[in-house]
Amino acid sequence: MEKQWQEMTADEKQEAQFQKLLRPKDHEGNDLRFQSPQTEANYKASITRIKDAIQLKKTPDRVPVTILPSMFPFTYAGMTVQEAMYDYDKCVAGFKKFILDFKPDMHIGAAAPGPGKFYEILDYKLYAWPGHGVAPTSSYQCHEGEYMKAEEYDLLLTDPSFFFRNFYLPRVFGALEPWRMLPPLTGILEMYGVAFNFIPYGLPPVQAAYKALFEAGAEALKWAMAMGGADGELKTLGFTNILGGFTKAPFDTIGDTLRGTKGIMMDMYRQPDKLLKALEAITPIMIGMGLGAAQQTGNPLIFMPLHKGADGFLSDEQFKTFYWPTLRKVMVGLIEGGCIPFAAAEGGYNTRLKVIRDLPRGKTLWMFDQTDIVKAKEIVGDTFCILGNVPSAMLNLGTPQQVKDYCKKLIDTVGKGGGFIMANGAFFDEAKPENVKAMVDFTKEYGVYR
Amino acid sequence: MAKDLVKTLADLEEKEALKIVEDRLSAGEDPLKILDDARRAVELVGKRFSDGEYFIPDLVYAGEILKAITDRVKPKLTKAAEVKRLGKVIVGTVAGDIHDIGKDIVVFMLDVNGFEVLDLGIDVPAQKFVDAIKNTGSRVVGLSGFLTLAFQSMKDTVETIKKAGLREGVKIMIGGGQIDDQVRSFTGADAYGKDAMEAVKLAKGWIGG
Numbered sequence: 001m002e003k004q005w006q007e008m009t010a011d012e013k014q015e016a017q018f019q020k021l022l023r024p025k026d027h028e029g030n031d032l033r034f035q036s037p038q039t040e041a042n043y044k045a046s047i048t049r050i051k052d053a054i055q056l057k058k059t060p061d062r063v064p065v066t067i068l069p070s071m072f073p074f075t076y077a078g079m080t081v082q083e084a085m086y087d088y089d090k091c092v093a094g095f096k097k098f099i100l101d102f103k104p105d106m107h108i109g110a111a112a113p114g115p116g117k118f119y120e121i122l123d124y125k126l127y128a129w130p131g132h133g134v135a136p137t138s139s140y141q142c143h144e145g146e147y148m149k150a151e152e153y154d155l156l157l158t159d160p161s162f163f164f165r166n167f168y169l170p171r172v173f174g175a176l177e178p179w180r181m182l183p184p185l186t187g188i189l190e191m192y193g194v195a196f197n198f199i200p201y202g203l204p205p206v207q208a209a210y211k212a213l214f215e216a217g218a219e220a221l222k223w224a225m226a227m228g229g230a231d232g233e234l235k236t237l238g239f240t241n242i243l244g245g246f247t248k249a250p251f252d253t254i255g256d257t258l259r260g261t262k263g264i265m266m267d268m269y270r271q272p273d274k275l276l277k278a279l280e281a282i283t284p285i286m287i288g289m290g291l292g293a294a295q296q297t298g299n300p301l302i303f304m305p306l307h308k309g310a311d312g313f314l315s316d317e318q319f320k321t322f323y324w325p326t327l328r329k330v331m332v333g334l335i336e337g338g339c340i341p342f343a344a345a346e347g348g349y350n351t352r353l354k355v356i357r358d359l360p361r362g363k364t365l366w367m368f369d370q371t372d373i374v375k376a377k378e379i380v381g382d383t384f385c386i387l388g389n390v391p392s393a394m395l396n397l398g399t400p401q402q403v404k405d406y407c408k409k410l411i412d413t414v415g416k417g418g419g420f421i422m423a424n425g426a427f428f429d430e431a432k433p434e435n436v437k438a439m440v441d442f443t444k445e446y447g448v449y450r
Numbered sequence: 451m452a453k454d455l456v457k458t459l460a461d462l463e464e465k466e467a468l469k470i471v472e473d474r475l476s477a478g479e480d481p482l483k484i485l486d487d488a489r490r491a492v493e494l495v496g497k498r499f500s501d502g503e504y505f506i507p508d509l510v511y512a513g514e515i516l517k518a519i520t521d522r523v524k525p526k527l528t529k530a531a532e533v534k535r536l537g538k539v540i541v542g543t544v545a546g547d548i549h550d551i552g553k554d555i556v557v558f559m560l561d562v563n564g565f566e567v568l569d570l571g572i573d574v575p576a577q578k579f580v581d582a583i584k585n586t587g588s589r590v591v592g593l594s595g596f597l598t599l600a601f602q603s604m605k606d607t608v609e610t611i612k613k614a615g616l617r618e619g620v621k622i623m624i625g626g627g628q629i630d631d632q633v634r635s636f637t638g639a640d641a642y643g644k645d646a647m648e649a650v651k652l653a654k655g656w657i658g659g
Contacts, residue, residue: 128548134573138599141548261551265507266514269462312645315505347627392598392628397636426628430598 005338013338014363017300018051024235025298027228035236042238046105050242052418054340054385056362059418063411063447065440066104066242066387066421068344068367070112071139071429072436073098080137081429082130085116088226095230099239101433102440106242108303110230114140115223121216123174126257139429147171148258150267153274156258157281159184168258175212178205243342244301245293247286247334249327250279255308264308268322279326287333290341300339301365304330310347316355324355335363345371346426353379369425377414386414389425390439396431400438407439411447422447455484459491460498462508464515467491471519481526488519492562500647506555509646513558535566537657538588540579542570544603549596552626552646556592559646565653576603576610583616590653593639595626604637612638621656623649 008016022044024032034040045061052060074084077094084091095110119129126147127133129140147168148156156163162184170177181200188197200206231241248256254275255264267275290302308314309323331341344367349356353371357380368376368388376386389410394402407422414420422443424436455474459467474484495512498504539560543553550572557569568586570578579591591611593604604624611617622639625648634642643649 134548135546138546139597141597143548144551262510262514265510268507269464269511313506315507318505318507391630391632393601393630393632396598396601397632428598430601 010336017338020298021047039238043240046240049105053421054365056419059449062449063415063443064105064421065443066106066423067102067436068108068423068427070427072431076433081113081139082136084113085130088223092226092230099234102436104440106240108243109227109241111227115219118216118219121212121219125174126172144260146260146263153278156278176209178209181206242301243303244297244299245290246303247290248304249306250282250286251323252307253282254278268318283326283329286330290334290339291337294339301342302334302339304341304343306343306345311351316351319352320355331359331364335360340365357383359383374413381419385419387421387423392426392428395424395428395435398435400434403435403438404442407442408446455487456491459488459515460494462511467515468518471522475526481523484523488516489562492516496559496563496647509555536564538566538586539590539592539653540568540582540588541592542574543572543594544600544607545573545575546603547595547597547600548572553594556646556649559650560653563650576607579607580610580614583620589620590656591620591622592649593624598628600626601633601636608638623652
């Protein structure tokens with residue numbers, strides 16, 4: 001009899017997840033019908049290829065290649081970022097064109113632009129997006145701020161969900177401002193007084209907030225159907241979405257959108273103990289976020305964009321004290337749940353390599369940008385699979401020959417013996433299509449292991 | 451005077467540094483002298499950053515402490531501080547890009563290292579750089595950008611400066627997340643810097659000081 005999920009080791013769980021990916025189902029739970037035997041073979045070869053690259057047990061048949069763009073697929077397909085955000089069908093069609101033209105082994109889905117109307121309904125203040133602070137051709141960009149105040153750590157620590165609902169969310173979504181008035185759910189205890197807890201829901205502003213929430217939910221659903229449809233169709237064509245979900249390093253969760261870059265930097269000096277406690281407190285929440293997403297999508301690769309741990313952004317000491325311990329805990333928690341943390345180390349990670357090596361072998365995937373990945377191969381190559389790192393500047397301004405030369409160097413060095421996936425190093429909006437094509441085609445041709 | 455403000459601030463001992471400032475103000479010392487010590491301390495912070503001893507959070511924290519000191523000292527100033535400036539530098543994040551953290555650190559380091567900085571902010575149209583060069587006579591311009599779209603914006607900005615007939619008179623430096631020499635050559639800028647202290651070095655090389 002098959003082992004129950006709870007009885008499996010992390011190794012067995014990961015293997016089971018890959019086996020599930022190798023036998024994909026359609027949305028009704030039946031075996032997925034591929035468009036042709038060839039697309040089915042391509043799909044299975046791609047899954048096996050990244051599985052071998054990640055697990056570090058076998059050398060894959062060739063170096064896998066993927067593209068991780070932000071807005072490039074949509075500008076390439078001839079639409080503005082604004083159009084991609086507001087016309088979901090157009091967005092999806094553009095993404096499909098991008099995949100079929102470039103044919104990477106796998107993709108990351110068309111979700112990057114997100115649903116523009118949804119942001120409007122909720123009056124999202126955290127970002128500027130086309131028509132709301134930036135031009136139609138620009139990607140959305142974050143308005144950094146202290147959406148959590150320096151003196152609010154105790155609130156966050158006592159009850160993170162209450163803090164989010166009553167403080168953080170009303171600050172970042174204009175439409176949810178009335179949520180400030182809601183009492184904690186934990187006051188709902190017994191017959192006497194229970195109704196007091198519900199009085200705020202009768203107030204017109206709170207009711208308006210919920211009305212906006214329902215509308216936003218409907219819009220999000222509409223968008224998700226379009227995205228899911230595209231993923232499903234691309235799968236039948238042999239191209240799989242590698243992203244099964246998303247979570248963050250606790251330091252980035254607090255530093256990116258709660259305290260902001262400057263805020264969290266000050267906290268390291270002015271209130272380090274509170275910061276450390278908060279990082280610990282949200283660690284299980286970050287693990288749960290990844291595990292929950294993987295369960296929903298049936299895909300174990302959990303994306304973790306790493307921001308504030310890059311070279312220069314923290315001293316070695318600060319990295320080891322504030323950034324790495326809880327990031328490692330999140331990764332280990334995900335691994336124990338059968339997931340594969342997929343970290344994108346934005347910026348450089350040259351000074352971090354010896355620290356991040358402390359992970360179980362063959363259980364994580366790391367995207368590197370400005371890290372010297374030949375050196376990374378030496379230091380972390382026997383611990384995890386490396387993905388990257390064709391530079392944005394080269395894809396944008398270089399020539400196909402330059403890209404090929406760069407990819408050749410990567411395949412010859414980082415690709416040696418497996419454990420490497422060819423890709424760009426940082427998310428990009430603009431590039432010369434012929435350069436992106438050169439990256440994919442050259443890898444397919446030259447990257448075959450013999 | 452028990453402890454030295456320059457050393458205390460350069461070591462980022464915030465409470466101690468503020469106490470020294472309070473003590474010196476109470477003792478009736480010339481506020482300008484206190485500000486000068488504070489400025490020298492932050493220069494030292496910049497040097498430690500260049501030497502790899504300090505990192506970005508240290509620069510940001512030093513800036514916060516300096517601000518707290520300036521807030522305490524300013525009300526006591528009887529005459530405007532007449533700081534000798536090395537020269538004027540114009541800085542801004544180029545059109546289409548609204549990222550400001552990197553740019554703000556560059557502005558801060560240029561300022562404490564003796565430059566008069568005109569910060570044009572974010573999403574700055576090319577023409578605004580041209581106007582600023584005309585109005586200030588500045589010889590150094592710094593263009594900041596984080597997104598790949600900034601490559602083109604930087605190029606457009608350099609070309610607009612050229613079309614206005616001002617290119618010969620200014621040196622242009624660029625910087626930001628994905629900037630490298632290939633981008634520099636594409637934009638037609640004179641140099642790129644990978645961090646704020648390189649911006650200071652470039653500006654000093656061009657203006658002197």
